[in-house]
Amino acid sequence: MAIHKRIAFGHAGVFPAGAFLAGPVEPVGDFNAPARPDGSRPQQVDKDTGLPLWQVQVIDPDPEAGKKDKAVTVKIAAAHQPVPPVNETPFPFTPVEFVGLTALPWIEDTGNGRARISWSLKADGLAKPGTTATAGRRSGEDGKAGPA
Template sequence: MAIAKRFRIGHDEVFGHGAYLVSPVTPVSDFERSTKESKVQQLDKDTGMPLWSVDVLDADPEAAKKSRTVSVKLSGKVQPVPPAPQGGMPFTLVVFDGLSALPYIDDNGNFARIAWSFKADAMRAPGKGDQPSTASSGSGSSAAA
């Protein structure tokens, strides 16, 4: 049996208590191709489209300190647009469609630990069905982060 390095996982399996945006959507830099004078945006290895990143707070009260805030990558020709904040909340609740995870070893610090790289096809407001609220037209879920 072959198991892919990156695998599909449901939003609720990762963010069972909710995911709240805590940063704007930003381009992912390609550090191998960028120079001081020219910043190059990383491309998705599967779709060839530019990669974008957004930080979210995992609302699980039992989440470890290092795991409370995670980055989720999205691919698309244009910058994805997050859903509008609702109900006067300071953070925007978001759902990721087509979420995938890639485990890796984080050996920064005194002890090595398993960490996760997340990528999604789209993001949307909760309860909006399958209507993603991104300006993205492409996706993919198997590229390494």
């Protein structure tokens, strides 16, 4: 069978009504690693690429999305902290498009004796919606993105 762990999707396949950042890009803490002397955790590293993992909270405005699917986390594997596109709207949420978006299904125990399929989303980068110049690049590879 040709399906590996992660399934590749285009951005529109996961977010047909678009996607909006609801917060900053943050490092993913590695809670399986021992805590540092100051109590902080090291940053988690992507198992596939060896790159540090970052995460963003995303709002999905799709009217068909379920209540539990309106806000999701997307992880990004990148050498440097990805820089979101500039928000050119009057709203507090930044429109975004994910490059190299993949999904990994997993079973979520809802605690009431029922389980549901959930999805772990990971991308190579993020870009301003509709831009094609960044479609094949990871965040940080164009020399413009870096630590925020």
